[in-house]
Amino acid sequence: METIQHSLEQAFTKAIHAAFGVAADPLITVSATPQFGDYQSNAAMGLSKRLAAGGTKTSPRQIAEQVIANLDLGKMVDAPLGTRDIAGPGFINIRLSPSWLAGRLDEISRDPRLGVPRASAAIRTVVDYSGPNVAKQMHVGHLRSTIIGDAISRVIEHLHGAENVIRQNHIGDWGTQFGMLIAHLRHGTGNSPSVEGASVTPESHIADLEEFYRQAKKRFDEDAAFQDEARKTVVRLQSGEPAERDAWQKIVLETRRDYQPIYLRLNVKLREEDERGESFYNPFLADVVNHLKQKGLAVESEGATVVFVDGPDKPPMIIEKTGGGYLYATTDLAGVRYRIQELHAKHLIYTHDSRQANHFRQVFDTARKAGWAGNDVQLDYTPFGTMLGADGKPFKTRSGDTVKLKDLLDEAEERGYQIAKEKSGSRGTDISDEQLKAIGRAIGIGAIKYSDLSKDRTSDYVFSWEKMLSMDGNTAPYLQYAYARTRSIQRKAGKTDSPPAGINLTQPAELILAKHILRFGEAIEIVARDLKPHLLCLYLYDLATKFSGFFENCPVIQSEEPIRASRLALCDVTARTLAQGLDLLGIEHPEQM
RNA sequence: GCACUCGUAGCUCAAUUGGAUAGAGCAUCGGUCUUCGGAACCGAGGGUUGCAGGUUCGAGUCCUGCCGAGUGCGCCA
Numbered sequence: 001m002e003t004i005q006h007s008l009e010q011a012f013t014k015a016i017h018a019a020f021g022v023a024a025d026p027l028i029t030v031s032a033t034p035q036f037g038d039y040q041s042n043a044a045m046g047l048s049k050r051l052a053a054g055g056t057k058t059s060p061r062q063i064a065e066q067v068i069a070n071l072d073l074g075k076m077v078d079a080p081l082g083t084r085d086i087a088g089p090g091f092i093n094i095r096l097s098p099s100w101l102a103g104r105l106d107e108i109s110r111d112p113r114l115g116v117p118r119a120s121a122a123i124r125t126v127v128d129y130s131g132p133n134v135a136k137q138m139h140v141g142h143l144r145s146t147i148i149g150d151a152i153s154r155v156i157e158h159l160h161g162a163e164n165v166i167r168q169n170h171i172g173d174w175g176t177q178f179g180m181l182i183a184h185l186r187h188g189t190g191n192s193p194s195v196e197g198a199s200v201t202p203e204s205h206i207a208d209l210e211e212f213y214r215q216a217k218k219r220f221d222e223d224a225a226f227q228d229e230a231r232k233t234v235v236r237l238q239s240g241e242p243a244e245r246d247a248w249q250k251i252v253l254e255t256r257r258d259y260q261p262i263y264l265r266l267n268v269k270l271r272e273e274d275e276r277g278e279s280f281y282n283p284f285l286a287d288v289v290n291h292l293k294q295k296g297l298a299v300e301s302e303g304a305t306v307v308f309v310d311g312p313d314k315p316p317m318i319i320e321k322t323g324g325g326y327l328y329a330t331t332d333l334a335g336v337r338y339r340i341q342e343l344h345a346k347h348l349i350y351t352h353d354s355r356q357a358n359h360f361r362q363v364f365d366t367a368r369k370a371g372w373a374g375n376d377v378q379l380d381y382t383p384f385g386t387m388l389g390a391d392g393k394p395f396k397t398r399s400g401d402t403v404k405l406k407d408l409l410d411e412a413e414e415r416g417y418q419i420a421k422e423k424s425g426s427r428g429t430d431i432s433d434e435q436l437k438a439i440g441r442a443i444g445i446g447a448i449k450y451s452d453l454s455k456d457r458t459s460d461y462v463f464s465w466e467k468m469l470s471m472d473g474n475t476a477p478y479l480q481y482a483y484a485r486t487r488s489i490q491r492k493a494g495k496t497d498s499p500p501a502g503i504n505l506t507q508p509a510e511l512i513l514a515k516h517i518l519r520f521g522e523a524i525e526i527v528a529r530d531l532k533p534h535l536l537c538l539y540l541y542d543l544a545t546k547f548s549g550f551f552e553n554c555p556v557i558q559s560e561e562p563i564r565a566s567r568l569a570l571c572d573v574t575a576r577t578l579a580q581g582l583d584l585l586g587i588e589h590p591e592q593m
Numbered sequence: 594g595c596a597c598u599c600g601u602a603g604c605u606c607a608a609u610u611g612g613a614u615a616g617a618g619c620a621u622c623g624g625u626c627u628u629c630g631g632a633a634c635c636g637a638g639g640g641u642u643g644c645a646g647g648u649u650c651g652a653g654u655c656c657u658g659c660c661g662a663g664u665g666c667g668c669c670a
Contacts, residue, residue: 005609025610027610027612029609029612030609031613032608032612032613032614032615032616033613033614035613036613040612040613042611042612045612045650045651048650049649049650060650087613088612088613088650088651089612089613089650089651090650091612091613131670133670172670174670175669175670176668176669176670177669177670180669231668278670301667302667302668303668304667304668306667306668310596314595314596314666315595315666315667316667317667318667318668320668321667321668322667322668323668325668327668327669327670328669328670329670331670353664354597354598354599354663354664354665355664355665356665356670357596357597357598357664357665358596358597358664358665358666359665359670361597383598385598385599385663385664386663386664392662423632454606454607455605455606455607456606456607458598458599459598459599459600459606460598460599460663461605461606462604462605462606464605466619467604467605467606467618467619470618470619471632472618472619472632473605473606473617473618473619474605474606474607474617474618475618477632478618478632481630481632484630485630488629488630489629489630492629492630493629522609523609526609529609529610530609530610534606534607535609538607538608538609538617541607541617541618542617545617548633548634551629552633552634555629556629557629558629559629592630593630593632
């Protein structure tokens with residue numbers, strides 16, 4: 001099923017071509033205010049200029065007139081457009097027919113995809129996100145990448161099919177820090193992590209490793225001889241020495257036990273098979289460097305092998321260190337090549353924080369010049385800002401430490417549980433404690449994810465429990481509540497034997513809600529185009545708000561048939577759209593709250 | 594020093610590849626309703642979109658300069 005916007009685009013493109021013999025984007029957008037109708041075409045002004053450049057001077061309004069004279073919108077409108085639909089400098093306003101909208105909504109109510117079209121040509125996409133580090137617990141620094149990357153993946157899956165989206169968890173399981181860690185392990189400190197002790201719980205393992213990491217780092221920073229030893233150890237590890245590899249593997253396994261449960265709690269789809277850590281690319285790195293050398297892109301400089309991406313006078317990208325050893329630029333280059341050549345991806349997306357902007361710009365630029373990423377491959381870096389505390393500084397614990405993700409999720413679930421308990425108590429309903437905990441999880445985890453996803457990812461955002469758990473405004477609980485209300489109405493209405501006789505839109509609030517439901521596909525397409533989940537949040541918030549308006553003004557259960565059936569159907573499509581939207585964000589939606 | 598990102602109402606955030614009169618929530622103030630889930634509704638005030646130019650029929654959005662905040666910048670990732 002096509003979106004309304006796309007149908008209008010086709011009709012207008014045809015009309016423009018018929019009138020002027022040119023192909024032009026009709027620039028169809030949703031109208032800002034109802035007085036200008038539902039959609040508008042903004043093409044006439046630009047077209048006037050374009051035709052003037054070709055020697056034909058025509059005013060935008062005249063152009064608009066000729067466009068609508070050639071326009072056939074069929075039953076989408078009650079009457080063909082006329083001069084009264086041309087406004088301002090040459091906007092063409094389109095007011096859709098209520099009966100056509102009702103018929104359309106009827107179709108969508110029977111469509112499992114709710115009017116969201118599949119991509120016309122499926123494109124295989126790799127999404128790189130999360131990327132926790134070995135020997136460390138996940139902390140809030142990983143949160144945004146993990147949930148934004150997952151939401152982007154889900155949306156693209158919905159359009160291009162799950163088989164065309166490959167998640168890649170580029171974990172930090174390789175690199176210089178392992179030289180430090182292994183060297184520190186070998187020298188012994190009296191505080192070595194008990195990486196072999198089966199009697200030790202996974203949690204305490206990780207806690208030990210973190211302390212161990214701190215000690216190793218301290219020693220590395222203070223002791224020049226130790227630094228040298230660490231560098232040599234990395235080289236031995238990277239050339240596959242068994243002793244080093246053994247120590248390394250133990251550390252990796254311990255870390256994995258920490259982050260997989262976190263993904264499950266976050267309702268994030270990353271699994272162990274999505275893992276392609278830095279170590280995975282180890283066998284390809286020498287070849288990557290050789291290839292770049294052969295292409296003349298990589299050169300020796302001050303003992304290292306580098307690519308002067310920005311010219312000889314600017315700091316280069318280092319791909320091999322003095323004395324051997326590769327860096328994360330080399331690994332990412334190998335990743336680009338692997339994803340294109342082996343995974344056959346045509347679209348690579350990297351969801352990492354904005355501090356990596358320069359890094360990815362250099363990697364992409366080099367991958368293009370090296371010939372790995374051709375013109376048929378799209379490379380996207382989708383950066384995001386920092387999570388801030390109420391004080392406007394990076395989010396930390398009161399003592400100034402980074403917040404562990406596990407602790408954050410514990411608190412979210414507890415706060416969600418308290419809300420669920422309080423609300424159910426005030427309503428006097430009978431819900432088991434187990435159910436309350438499940439609802440509390442949905443609320444708490446949903447709130448954390450939604451408060452992040454609902455903001456434009458490029459800017460920093462302020463973390464606030466109070467705001468994200470509010471029942472008012474653009475929050476997860478508000479949307480979850482709206483969903484629960486739709487389901488509550490349906491439950492109260494009981495089973496209706498007769499299938500809905502069709503949807504009728506008579507009240508303004510019904511029409512407003514219906515029009516918005518019909519835009520779901522457009523919203524999803526925009527999210528996929530801009531890779532910005534907050535636009536989906538915005539759509540869902542508007543949907544919930546418009547449902548609320550409908551709910552206030554249009555009695556459902558108390559209405560007479562056939563209005564009752566029509567409104568129940570409206571509730572049902574609303575519910576399913578909310579549910580589908582929240583699913584695409586990876587946020588749960590309990591049947592009752 | 595160079596580069597990138599950002600600057601919108603008191604606060605937190607929107608504004609569909611440049612479109613018409615810049616919108617929500619919170620907070621503030623005023624009002625309404627014997628409720629299909631009060632976790633309600635209606636209304637008001639609040640803006641020179643950091644500043645100054647420029648491009649355009651049209652700029653919060655694009656360009657230049659300045660101010661302010663953040664981030665990155667040869668052997669960590």
